[in-house]
Amino acid sequence: MTRLLIVLFGLVSSAAMADEALVARGDYLVNTVMACGNCHTPVGPTGPMMDRALSGGLRFDMPAFDVYAANITPAEKTGIGSWSDEEIATAIVDGIRPNGIKLAAVMPTAFYKVLSERDLDAIVAYLRSVPAVENEVPMPHYKMALDEPAFPGAETPIDEAARAGDLVKEGFYLATIAHCMECHTGWTDGHPDPVNRMGAGGLELPGPWGLSVARNITPHPTRGIGAWSDEEIVTAIRTGTRPDGTKLKPPMAFPYYAHIEDADLAAIVAWLRTIPPLE
Numbered sequence: 001m002t003r004l005l006i007v008l009f010g011l012v013s014s015a016a017m018a019d020e021a022l023v024a025r026g027d028y029l030v031n032t033v034m035a036c037g038n039c040h041t042p043v044g045p046t047g048p049m050m051d052r053a054l055s056g057g058l059r060f061d062m063p064a065f066d067v068y069a070a071n072i073t074p075a076e077k078t079g080i081g082s083w084s085d086e087e088i089a090t091a092i093v094d095g096i097r098p099n100g101i102k103l104a105a106v107m108p109t110a111f112y113k114v115l116s117e118r119d120l121d122a123i124v125a126y127l128r129s130v131p132a133v134e135n136e137v138p139m140p141h142y143k144m145a146l147d148e149p150a151f152p153g154a155e156t157p158i159d160e161a162a163r164a165g166d167l168v169k170e171g172f173y174l175a176t177i178a179h180c181m182e183c184h185t186g187w188t189d190g191h192p193d194p195v196n197r198m199g200a201g202g203l204e205l206p207g208p209w210g211l212s213v214a215r216n217i218t219p220h221p222t223r224g225i226g227a228w229s230d231e232e233i234v235t236a237i238r239t240g241t242r243p244d245g246t247k248l249k250p251p252m253a254f255p256y257y258a259h260i261e262d263a264d265l266a267a268i269v270a271w272l273r274t275i276p277p278l279e
């Protein structure tokens with residue numbers, strides 16, 4: 001009997017440890033690399049309101065839609081507390097709510113299709129663990145139907161085994177879930193053109209910070225960051241300080257990127273060095 005209890009206890013505690021590891025991975029992804037709070041956390045006069053983290057925030061008033069980043073805390077009435085794990089996962093990777101309504105393409109679903117099953121489970125487990133904050137976000141308003149194709153190479157999940165030991169592939173995975181190229185892709189004829197203009201920059205991002213223009217982060221020696229050392233690129237991503245000492249403006253998510261692990265940043269830089277240099 002005692003032995004049976006010990007065995008049972010062992011099973012329960014290793015399951016609890018597995019849950020804890022999953023939530024910790026989700027915490028890391030949501031709060032560093034993927035910077036969900038950069039859109040989903042409300043911003044007050046002194047910056048992000050961390051005591052109300054993920055309870056809904058930024059407004060995106062664009063030609064195709066006028067939407068607010070949703071409350072993604074487990075609040076029952078105004079958040080996603082009543083959604084099943086499956087429903088949360090579907091919203092993240094397919095951009096479809098439980099009521100069938102499609103999310104506006106600012107939610108970077110096109111980049112999240114690459115998420116491994118484990119990482120997607122981890123994100124959902126973490127979202128379930130954060131404090132529920134009731135905060136009603138205004139209803140979305142859609143003006144035209146828009147389909148956003150998956151980011152090239154991100155059509156299907158890339159799991160842990162497929163990335164193991166491959167720095168560039170890990171970098172592609174991390175830069176994709178970080179949706180770096182949502183802002184940094186150049187446009188052709190009014191549309192983002194990730195096939196021909198990936199990393200070329202140029203997108204204008206107006207906001208409380210004034211006007212920010214996404215820069216060229218291809219390895220082009222003069223137009224891009226080809227002449228920067230790895231160290232200089234890492235410093236720019238983490239702190240928003242360029243090699244010449246000038247400061248970068250938001251919405252690059254520096255406060256979140258500051259806590260990306262060294263190995264993960266090294267992978268992102270290794271991948272950035274492999275993309276085609278563009279003018």
Ligand code: HEC
Pocket residue numbers: 030034035036037038039040060067068069070071072079080088091092097102103104105106107108123140
């Ligand atoms: C670039 C901004 C942005 C980022 C980054 C972002 N989201 Fe969103 N998200 C939005 C917007 C805007 C909506 C609402 C879209 C709409 O109403 O059509 C949304 C909607 C959602 C929804 C649906 C909730 C609901 O009630 O409809 C979920 C779930 C969600 N996001 C989770 C996440 C997670 C998890 C992350 C990070 C891994 C994340 N989002 C990153 C902008 C963003």
Ligand code: HEC
Pocket residue numbers: 175178179180181182183184205212213214215216217224225233236237242247248249250251252253268
């Ligand atoms: C929400 C949009 C957005 C996302 C997401 C984003 N960036 Fe940026 N990034 C910008 C903008 C805008 C600037 C330029 C800011 C300025 O000039 O003040 C910038 C600047 C940079 C710079 C400095 C380049 C230079 O020449 O000064 C680097 C490097 C960079 N980003 C890398 C990344 C990487 C890597 C990721 C993903 C981990 C990423 N960015 C995600 C918007 C974004």
